[in-house]
Amino acid sequence: MIVNAVVAHYQGKLTAREQSSYVRASSVVEEVIGAIRTVVAFGGEQSESQRYDNLLQPALKAGKWKGVFSGLSDTVMKAMMFIAGAGAFWYGANLILFYRNSDLPIEEREYTPAVVMIVISGIIVSANQLSRTSPFLETFAMARGSASAIYDVIDRVSLIDPLSKAGKILNYGLKGNIEFRDVFFRYPAREDVIVLRGLNITVKEGQTVALVGSSGCGKSTCLQLLQRFYDPVFGQVFLDGEDVRKYNLNWLRSNMAVVGQEPVLFLGTIGK
Incomplete structure (x- = not known):
């Protein structure tokens, strides 16, 4: 859960950076296509293409880092699952040997191979399910990163509010000076x-x-x-x-x- 939380935090930041880069690049595309005749007339295709590529570089870097965090998260989660299974085998085997070598009656020996296998299965299944949540948390993090730009616009307070009730209203209208x-x-x-x-x-x-x-x-x-x-x-x-x-x-x-x-x-x- 800690690994997923850390990865989701950075995935959200990287997604916001990626979306910002795409917005700037899209504005260039819209501008160039809208004036495509002028661009072609002056032979500016190569320079405009280069300008578009340069604006996509932040998105490329953010995408690479997102891949790194996604791979790292999956690696750590799978490693933790196998480490937990190995630890359960080792600890369970020691408990079995401890009770087998003890002087307790057989009916009072709590740890048996069956109990150990039940515990190990529970650990592996639960760890596997936790590891499967990683892609979904990544998706939520990407959605949060994309939504942050939208909410920034929604929450922005305009310096010139057209819905404001304040201000002077003249009953006789305007003359036009x-x-x-x-x-x-x-x-x-x-x-x-x-x-x-x-x-x-x-x-x-x-x-x-x-x-x-x-x-x-x-x-x-x-x-x-x-x-x-x-x-x-x-x-x-x-x-x-x-x-x-x-x-x-x-x-x-x-x-x-x-x-x-x-x-x-x-x-x-x-x-x-």
């Missing part, structure tokens, strides 16, 4: 890349404004900051003279209408 004041921003997944550097822009009520720039310069980011999918690292976004962080988030988003630049189309017609 927008101001970005010294806004700096970078995405949490790419903290080394600063998307917005001290952005200052004012949009009046009823005014039509076009943001023009190269891909990745922060055009869509401005809209996401206005909708509060993210908050600026530094600076403020104002809506009708009030910081958007002071509005109730659900109410704020319900007063906006957005057409995304990458719409999702379904098979059918408007009539359907």
